[in-house]
Amino acid sequence: MAHGHKPGEKIVYVGDSRVRMKTERMKPTDYSAYPGKSEAFIPNFLLKEWMVGVVVLVGILALVMSEPAPLGYPADPTNTAFIPMPDWYFLFLYQFLKYPYVSDQYIVLGTAVVPAIAFLGLMLVPFLDLGPERRFYKRPITSATMFVTLLAIGYLTYVSWHHYEEELKAKNIIPEHIKREQEMEAAKGGGGGGAAPKAGAAKKAAIVAADDPGAEIYKKATCVACHGGELKGMPGSGIPALLGVGDKLSKDDILGVIKNGKGNMTEQYKANIAKGLTDADLDKLANWLAMQKAQ
Known part of the structure; x- marks a missing residue:
């Protein structure tokens, strides 16, 4: 056949040259056919994964116990200077x-x-x-x-x-968790134990003349939005407490702050007038705030 076809030459086929079609799907080789290169998923491989997970978990637990969570102050909805940040x-x-x-x-x-x-x-x-x-x-x-x-x-x-x-x-602004940690360290250094006051020395002061007409005016004024209903201010935000403010400012000084502002605080006179307060109300408010002295 390699030298050409001759008429009358008999051709004999050896065997069946046709390729048979497979009627069943190929079965994958079992992992045991590859000794040293593969293993059973359960329990061998899964156990190794669990062991790695345990090591990572122990590391996380050690980190949690060695480094306490940076906690700030309790949530204060009146703290408008607080900057919320996600993880x-x-x-x-x-x-x-x-x-x-x-x-x-x-x-x-x-x-x-x-x-x-x-x-x-x-x-x-x-x-x-x-x-x-x-x-x-x-x-x-x-x-x-x-x-x-x-x-x-x-x-x-x-x-x-x-x-x-x-x-x-x-x-x-100093972030609350940093400020609180600084206060705790300062308290420890001063022999005050591990607990730090939230608002420093102002926490020892109390509201004076809570039944005075000026107290009711304070609740309507813009002051309450920043300094809070308890006059404690906002720790870490630069807004001071008004408890004991009478030891530092007189009535006229407080009126001057309301009309002209002070530091980062802008004037509040127009905003209070827009809220329906009068000059007489602001005079009573300043008089009441001047009464707030440390006990």
């Missing part, structure tokens, strides 16, 4: 929702639509990226999407924290 792993979302195109009237876009698209994309990756290649530089679309996402998360996290630090400096 570090949510900072990028916190910053993302500050932008105008995903907030205000577009808040649904930022809180529902964009996260839904992101999660849907993650769910569809196994169905869209069907290439057999495992090296990331051989999968440009998937790899590029991953790197862009990581860069965006890193950038938003940095910007969020940078803005927070700048805001603290601008408002001259």
Whole structure:
């Protein structure tokens, strides 16, 4: 046959050259066929994973016991100077929702639509990226999407924290957990034990003449929004307590602060007049505040 076909030559086929079609699916080889290279998932592999998880958990527990949680003061809804911040792993979302195109009237876009698209994309990756290649530089679309996402998360996290630090400096605010820790250390150094007062020496003072007409005017004035109903101010925010303010300021001085402001506090005269108070009311208010002296 190799030298050409001759007429009348008899051709004999040896065996059956046809390829038979397989009628049953190929069964994968059992892991036991690869000694030293594979193992049973349960319990061998799962036990190893559990042991790694236990080691990580013990490390976290040791960190928790060695470094106490940085706690601030109890929540104060009247503290308008407090700057709320989420945990570090949510900072990028916190910053993302500050932008105008995903907030205000577009808040649904930022809180529902964009996260839904992101999660849907993650769910569809196994169905869209069907290439057999495992090296990331051989999968440009998937790899590029991953790197862009990581860069965006890193950038938003940095910007969020940078803005927070700048805001603290601008408002001259010490974070509550830092201020509280400083007060506890100062109390320990002064022999006062581990407990630190929330508002320093002002905590020892009490409200004077609580039934005075000026006390009722105070509840209607703008002062209560910052200094609080108990006159304790806002620790860590630069807003002083009004308990004992009469030892430092006279009635005329207090009226001057209301009309002209002082430090970071702007004048409050126009705002109080707009709330319906009169000059006589502000005079009674200043007189009552001047009565607040340490006992």
